[in-house]
Amino acid sequence: MNDVYLSLGTNLGDREQHLKAAIDLLKQKEGIFIKTISPIYETAPVGYVDQPSFLNIVVYAQTTMTPFELLKACQSVENELGRVRTIRWGPRTIDLDILLYNNDNIESENLIIPHPRMFERAFVLVPLMDVAKKPFTEKLMQAESALKNMNLEQEGIR
Ligand SMILES: Nc1nc2nc(S)n(CCO)c2c(=O)[nH]1
Numbered sequence: 001m002n003d004v005y006l007s008l009g010t011n012l013g014d015r016e017q018h019l020k021a022a023i024d025l026l027k028q029k030e031g032i033f034i035k036t037i038s039p040i041y042e043t044a045p046v047g048y049v050d051q052p053s054f055l056n057i058v059v060y061a062q063t064t065m066t067p068f069e070l071l072k073a074c075q076s077v078e079n080e081l082g083r084v085r086t087i088r089w090g091p092r093t094i095d096l097d098i099l100l101y102n103n104d105n106i107e108s109e110n111l112i113i114p115h116p117r118m119f120e121r122a123f124v125l126v127p128l129m130d131v132a133k134k135p136f137t138e139k140l141m142q143a144e145s146a147l148k149n150m151n152l153e154q155e156g157i158r
Pocket residue numbers: 008009010043044045046047048054056088089090095097123
């Protein structure tokens with residue numbers, strides 16, 4: 001079994017209903033076992049600020065899926081809930097991001113884990129603290145050093 005943390009966000013339509021529907025769709029996926037769901041946080045938009053406020057949660061789950069299978073499962077939940085990618089950072093019915101997958105570092109064209117922007121996002125870190133299986137600081141330090149190593153490798157320093 002693999003420990004994973006997912007960030008969910010929505011700022012269009014019936015936002016609470018979108019979160020509930022996304023959780024239900026994840027539960028229906030074979031090989032995903034939802035363990036803990038954070039409280040719902042209402043958050044000001046980060047990045048593209050001219051849009052409605054978001055509802056954000058973080059989910060701790062266990063999975064038999066590979067990271068890429070999990071990415072596909074998250075993308076299928078987004079599509080099933082009618083996610084239309086109009087403005088890149090614009091409003092969306094639902095957004096699912098993979099934050100952490102065990103203590104793995106993954107760096108590919110369409111998947112980077114730990115999520116590269118998670119450390120600058122309070123709307124991720126605060127609900128992550130609510131559900132992180134290990135003491136949050138330990139989990140955060142592990143993920144942050146992994147990201148630093150990846151960046152060092154990227155810059156050819158190592
Ligand atoms: N508060 C907040 N701001 C955001 N900006 C983007 S893009 N997103 C989508 C997640 O990448 C969010 C979000 O979920 N919450």
